[in-house]
Amino acid sequence: MAKDAFWFKHDSNARNDQKVMAMRSVYKAEGYGWYWMLVETMRDANAFRLQCDGKYWAYTIAEILGTTHEIAAKFVEDCIKEFELFESDGAFFWSNRLHRDMEEKEAKSLKAKESADKRWKGGQRDDTNVMRTHSEGNAIAMLKEEKRREKNTTSLPPSEDDVPEIFDQGKTENKLQGKPDNGFETFWKAYNKSQAKPKAEKLWNNLSKADREKIMQHVPLYVQAQPDKQFRKNPDTYLRNRSWEDEIIPRMNNPPEGKMAVFYVPGMNHTGKIPANEWPEFFRTNPAVQFKGYE
Incomplete structure (x- = not known):
């Protein structure tokens, strides 16, 4: 697998x-x-x-x-x-069965992680001869599962100099609250959709510095392309699916007549076609799809 x-x-x-x-x-x-x-x-x-x-x-x-x-x-x-x-x-x-299985998996993962944290933070470890337990290893493996495969990026993102007010806002809030500045609050303010913040922060903390920098370049463009929050992915979904590596395609008006719009469904490896004049409505009701061109 x-x-x-x-x-x-x-x-x-x-x-x-x-x-x-x-x-x-x-x-x-x-x-x-x-x-x-x-x-x-x-x-x-x-x-x-x-x-x-x-x-x-x-x-x-x-x-x-x-x-x-x-x-x-x-x-x-x-x-x-x-x-x-x-x-x-x-x-x-x-599927109710899938929901039950995933809830059971999440509960086991959290329990394993909590047990590992207690052992390592409670002074039970021997610094001279210690190995992490099997349960802690499982917890770490389950957290790593959240990362998604990479996709090609074709959009030219803005820099921090282009949108300083977005980047500075989260940094200031972190300083006021006395939190270490790992950039999450900056991302949260820039993304501007308050859904599942604990999940998003957990995913953010597992990202590399390079990925966080790419995200903060991508987010302003994505927010601009999806100004309506109801069509914007939830922040945790955006991070889990590595959506900052997706190409940003703005909504299109006046599609060419007699053409077919080609689209790709992320995460499913499926490409489809619909008449070009139906593309704007299709994209409105299915904002996750990616436009690949007309033919």
Whole structure:
């Protein structure tokens, strides 16, 4: 398994689950593959869920499954309503089993880390002959799992000299609060979306100095390209997915007639096409996709 792959539990006898067998009786082995493709995609998605509303959501699912958007929409609907493999609130759908497994994993990871911290900070270590315990090693490994694979950057980012007010604001706040200035508050102020701050800070603390510098060059451009906060990724998602290495494509008006817009779905290794005149609306409802050009 690649180092940047995320873990989730997959029982070896999942194919014999009653609900899965009901789905397989209709969609055969292909449906079984589709099901796990969606679960894997949920594992990588924010809040472990996928969108199922709007005009174009089925197109994205179709790219994941390698089928048409009509078949993709019907498969998801059947998995929710007929086979009860997924739950949905009308806007998103998810797997309750995956949610339970990830909550259990997170609880174990935190417990292991807390135990390791107590042993090392409580004076129990022997400086002359000491080895870290297996549980602490697991905790560190789980934290490293959060890092994502690198992507090429094509945008020219601004420097600190170009936007000094953004960079200075967080530094000043750190000094006033007596915190070590590792740049997180600077990032938090510049990103300007108050969601999951503890998670974001934890991810930030695990980044290298070089990555933090790249982030602070990228964030002003990203915020400018996504001025509406509801379409901006949550800060922890931005850091976890190494989004500062994504190309920034501004919203486009007046697309060319008779052309197809080519787009890429980050983290899924899927490329799709839609009519160019539908691109602005598609991008509005699916802000995470990347525009690759017209053809």
